[in-house]
Amino acid sequence: MHRVAILAMHGFVPSDLAIPCDVFGRLQAPDGAPAYRVTVCGEAEEVRTGAFALRAASGLDRFDEAETVIIPGIEDPSRPIPPTVLAAIRSAWAKGARVASICSGAFVLAATGLLDGRRATTHWIGAAELARRFPAITVDPGVLFVDEGRIVTSAGASAGLDMCLHLIRRDHGQAVAAQAARLAVAPLDREGGQAQYIRHEPPGSAASLAPLLDWMRENAHRPLDVETLAARAGVSRRSFARRFREQTGTTPLQWLLRMRVLLAQALLETTPNSIDDIAMATGFEAAVTFRARFRRFVGVSPSAYRRRFRAG
Structure with a gap:
């Protein structure tokens, strides 16, 4: 069973955290077994965001067991990223994990240095700021997601869902990804290169x-x-x-x-x-x-x- 760890930082974007929990958490492999085991890992035991607080099931130490780490967006990308969070992401990467970000989660991933020399994306509103703060990254503001192998970045909201479906297709094939799309009542035909600015x-x-x-x-x-x-x-x-x-x-x-x-x-x-x-x-x-x-x-x-x- 593929192990997915989802980061919960103070000020996380609730929908960005909920989408991978939902998409990966209830998916079954062709043999009927759960396809993924999902764990939410908090930077603290209780993580605050907006109008509520979340009590995470696990801490950052669980990143070392993960095969995929998902970094949801954060409400304030200018906030300094705690060193413990950066260290946990780098440690998971060093152990072979795939790392993916949704929306402004790209700012967290960029702060680790893992995006240096790579192509990446984020929500179009924050793309210019990401490029300014991290000039070693080639920021593409016009796509839904960018797949760089073990590092994947996506734009905001529904693009995070597109990215999750893309990862499922990579892991389990088209038929399982199609089932995930049906469960999410979402289209499976949006590819990463599709523009963010579509009318x-x-x-x-x-x-x-x-x-x-x-x-x-x-x-x-x-x-x-x-x-x-x-x-x-x-x-x-x-x-x-x-x-x-x-x-x-x-x-x-x-x-x-x-x-x-x-x-x-x-x-x-x-x-x-x-x-x-x-x-x-x-x-x-x-x-x-x-x-x-x-x-x-x-x-x-x-x-x-x-x-x-x-x-x-």
Whole structure:
């Protein structure tokens, strides 16, 4: 069982702490066993934030047992970080833990020095200040999360949920991550490079592409092009491309390609179908194209992915 330790500092952002507790805490592996064991580790026995106080289940010493350490955001990033907190994070890292931050938790992680020379993100409001205070970090203010291997940083609020789902996909594959997304009633199709600044139209508005996105998910296996999608949306190709980027942060074909890869991941995990059959079932013209696209998005070949995550 993968051990997750979540930091609770004075002045933590409650939602940033609650999201990983909820997402990791109730997830089951394919064999029905709990996928993660979650522990909240306080910088003190009682941690104060906003209108309430939290009594942490454990202290910072539990970081040494963790395989993943999550650092939630803090209300005041200018507050000096206690040396005991920095030492605990560095110790967990030295023992091989993966370390991830949500929102302004990037300021805590940056203070350890572990982000020096790396790319990172945080909530767009604090990105300029993070870059000013820590010039050794390459701050990208326009993405949902940045995966640097054992160090992952995310923007605020819902981007923290996207990051948690991404970590679950890394650990357990697409099918388990999809279950986590369903439990959280959240989409699984937002990737790290999606922009923080997207304009989301209300689902019921005439300008919203939500119904079309649902249709594209259901028909990702079919041959689709921009002309077909624009016609279905009832707008010109140029207007469709502009509106699509405003609402999703990417192009229609890149979004569709992402859906096809997600579908292929699920089929690789849950069916014995051949690579060629999966390529055809997910809308790729040829197996060689499928293999190249899959490796570019996932980082490994379809066969290697199947060996790692095939259920049963």
